[in-house]
Amino acid sequence: MENKILSVENLSYRIGSHWILRDVSFSISRKEFVGIIGPNGAGKTTLIKAIVGDLEVYSGKIVVSGKIGYLSQNPDRKRDFPIKVREVAAMGLYGDRGILRPFRKSDWIRVDDLLRTVGILDLRDRKAGTLSGGEYQRLMLARALASDPDLLILDEPEAGVDEMGKASFYRLLESLKNEKSIGILMVSHDIGMVFDACDTVMCINKTLHCYNDADSITPEELQSAFSSDLDFFIRSRDHFEREHHL
Structure with a gap:
């Protein structure tokens, strides 16, 4: 990608014989808003910790071109x-x-x-x-x-924020992305909002199950990262827009 500010190659991390992350690879460019989704315990926060330098022992390669701004979970x-x-x-x-x-x-x-x-x-x-x-x-x-970060990383920034507050917050992020030419990497459990706000969506559950434009990811790909009983459409884009008149 042009203007690449983050590159992750074959990132793996385990505790004993238990894999937390395995062979995760992706990159982020300026003016790209990437959302990370996955079930609890999927390794999302571990991935963020590795990128920001809070996790020192892992295999693979992480290259950051510029400064990181970090909004941690809770x-x-x-x-x-x-x-x-x-x-x-x-x-x-x-x-x-x-x-x-x-x-x-x-x-x-x-x-x-x-x-x-x-x-x-x-x-x-x-x-x-x-x-x-x-x-x-x-x-x-x-x-x-x-x-003045080149890459803004947010770990579940919507925690404790009401629904309309979330929508307003994500519109602010979109504005910052374009005005400041920064990349944004965000972990979220709000699947509908991620698909509504982000350019690219990553589905993680120990490994990378899908990584594509938000409009191109299929329910089958989501099922591979979550489980067959996940109701993907409860918070889908159309439902969210109807519910909040956006």
Whole structure:
């Protein structure tokens, strides 16, 4: 692919004789939104950990061309911790400038621009613990974007967000993908939303069962990754659009 920013070749990982991932290969380019789906225990989060460097012992090859912005699964959220939204977003600058250096005026301008981009600038002086689920995910997204990543990785970002909040969040991701020319790799259990929002869908269950354009993946391919009793169409694109008038 042109403008490739991530390449994974024959990635495998096991604990003892138990395979968590086996021979997974794929690549992601700029302006490509890739969704990863699969049943619980399929190895999705393990794959993400390997890419972001949290998993050191594996076989295969991972090449990242540029910076990674990472929004982890269930990010820490202490409702009683007295830290403001603006300060949480500013933490995303630590990687480039260090923790001990005081923030300059230009840094705070940068932070406000990020909060404006994700739609919560008006909440910048609120305590982060008082935000709703959707607002907090936007805050975590602002923090992940602070390093100007080439690849944005999200692990189940819809957790704790209502249905309309999810739709709004994914529209924001689509806008960021195009405006900032970044690649996006996202793990999600919301199959309907993945097929609605993503350009490419990966079906993983220990190994890669399918990897194709969202419109090209068949129910049979999904069955190979999940199980025969999975109702693929409960949250299909047409159903979702009818339900929420999108």
